[in-house]
Amino acid sequence: MFFRMLRLIYLYKNLTRNILRTILTCAAVALPITIFVLSTSVIDGIQGFLDNSAKQLRLAVTHRASVVNPLPYGYRAKIESLDPTRTRLLSVCGMRWIGGKIENDPRPLSTLAADHDTFAATFPEQGLTDEEIELFKRDRQAILVGPSTAGEFRWKVGDRINFRPSVPPYHPLEFHVVCTSEFPNKDPVTNFCRLDYFEEELKRTAPEWGNPEGMQPTGWVSFFFVKCATRADLDYFRVAIDDLFANSPDETKTQDEKTFINEFINQLFNLPRNLTILAIVTIFVAIMAAANTMSMNLRDRMNEVAVLKSVGFPGAQIFTLVQTESLILCAIGGVLGAAAPYIAFNHTPLKDFTVPLIQHLDVRWFVCLKSLMIALVVGVLAAAWPAIAAARMTVIGALRALE
């Protein structure tokens, strides 16, 4: 007990002997850990988004040739006919991308026109209240605005807003905001308006925007989302839907929603992969910085180690001493590096900071905990070489090396 106390005191003295060096090392470890926490949070955010998609048991039906090729709207009834009882195939929601842009404002909007009757049932993570569902069904011009979009443009429920779709008819349409609320796992930017309203406008204004001959302006959707009851049903309908339209003019490609979204994410700079590389590189920097300190510490205390050895401390104990010192250093750095982004992104105005793709940067405590663990591993790795060198050092050699 006494010796253990003594060892702790010795460790403490060692760390405070060169307080400046301890502080600098902690900082040099803390900053890479901060970067690690942030990049892991972004990756986790993407993963969480994908996991939610997987949990929703939804299929995305697109055109087999390309995502951008439209599908005939009539496919909805055909897909629904696969299960008329609606017990296994719960709902089908058609959607058409219309983008959008407010007059004289460069910021693009992300808007989809969707089937109003099945939207709420297909997307429960939108968290619509009964009242909002009712409004969406009753008002042709209703629009559900993504919470962060609503914040950006200062839109609130009850507002009448105008914007131009990025596709025909290209002229401003009026919408009535019925929902701007947040909900867990809800996509915070995308707006949803009603497909029937959009199509009606499209048909009405066809002469204006010059609907070309031989082209049917309405009756097309970009994709269908199909909500299934169980995982088995999901696998069944994924094949059944494609079989249904095989050899038809517009063959379909049905994927589960996670695969569908992942395809887009991978095209955006391959974000998850590149961030992982970055995280590894920064950890490498932290190891280097800590290893530097430990080897400097050892060199300064060469004579001490020699003395310890000569009075009978075994190599293993000296090894543990060096390792523990490095562990403590990196633990302090790790705690600082992990706590800073946790506090900054959960309890300061930075909370509302948005990043592309996942929007809210959610720095979770277990990511911080994981980073702390990694900081400890950094400590072990950084001290490996100095600790082995110290343990192996012969008394004679060390004493002779001194001036």
Add this chain to the structure above:
Amino acid sequence: MPLPLYYNWRNLVRRRMSTALTFVVVAVVVFVLSALLAFAAGISASLAATGSSRNILVLKPGATAESTSLLVPDEVARLHQTPGVARDADGNLLLSQELCIQTSIPRREQHGALANVAVRGVDEVAFKVHPEIQWVEGRMFRPGAMEVVVGEAARDRYANLELGGTIELGRLANRSFTVVGIFEAAGGALESEIWGPRTLFVDAYGRYFNSSVALRLAENADAEEAIKYINGPAVELEAKRETDYYKDLSTKTREIVILAVVLVGIMGIGAVFAVANTMFAAVDGRRREIAMLRTIGFGRTAILTAFLIESTLICTVACSLGLAASLFLNGSRQDFLSDTTWTVLAYELRVTPGIAASALIVALFVGVIGAVAPAVRASRIRVIEALRKA
């Protein structure tokens, strides 16, 4: 009198381990900086090289990109009166009607993840409107034949686009087109595209319209006048200089630059601490030596500069190593999905002289800031005390 450089060099070599570790830290920071900036520079360079200031791009008012624009023949006809449009030797207007569509093609790497590649239907006149298009291999497609030509970047990045390859196009992906030519376009965004006969694409996709029209102006024509005419009541379409259109697409690069600045800022501060740590250790280890130098007549400034030089020496050498490592990325092809056009732009990473300069600035900053405090401490060592202590 300053200390000889050789003195600094010997000192660095003497403390091999900590010099090497500090060196690696700075080199990694420089590498991350130049790699991130190389992404941004690659995209900017590709988009900046696209388009000609003599060209005007006409879209439907309200459309945000070529891919969502729709021009009917009637609207194209109104463009024929635009003032200042150039004519070729046969007297034909240099007015190129273009149909932009997209197709999903697997990438060559990454387990063949699909990418949305732009397909552009053009007539023969397009190659006069876009004279930057040069043939690298093969030839131009014959009008009316099921043939396409492919940009160099697209060929390198996506499967089956080499000379002689075939791709399935059309709304039902049931028309087989053969690749008969590979072109380059001064490194611009057009190199990420597939070009083919417009009339066949119109039929294959059932799109009886154009997406955009590119006009080439005569050498001395006033672009502003032409744009005003097209935006005005006579035509009522939206005209932009081609170069402006592509400049607007490069807003994405700003995000990467911001990311690079934030990340490298944090890592750079970490590196400053690492350097300061090493230099403090160096100073402490050499108190006696410094006192000796002072005694034989070297001034405080000489000591101060010696330590600054020592640290900047580590950092500049590390910087060149980091840059050299990032040069391996130079020229590697990446692509990204533009959220305006929904098509991928393949580009080459570029480590430009500007990037090298900013890397050097960061390295010098790290070296100098990290060494200031230790160097000041070294210059203030009290001679008698330090000599006696030993």
